[in-house]
Amino acid sequence: MRIDKRMLEDIPAWLAKQDDIPGGWLYIGDEKERYLLGQPGRRNMLVFGVNPSTASAGENNLDPTIKRVRKFVQKDPTCD
8 A cells, every 4th residue: 555645635535435434533554554543633642553453443443552552542631
């Protein structure tokens, strides 16, 4: 999967067409790579993961790494 300026500009339209991504989630990736996974708010925490992960969009698809990241976000009063 290639990420370029055009793709980033088209994210809202692209996400609207993805039936398998639950509402409120962002997911950009494929079966081999994932570039973005999350639930954006007004103030966000950006986390770079360098480990393999099995998580995908949706509350029932979170792996231990994403659950741990979520705990950091919940403890940080500057994030929502």
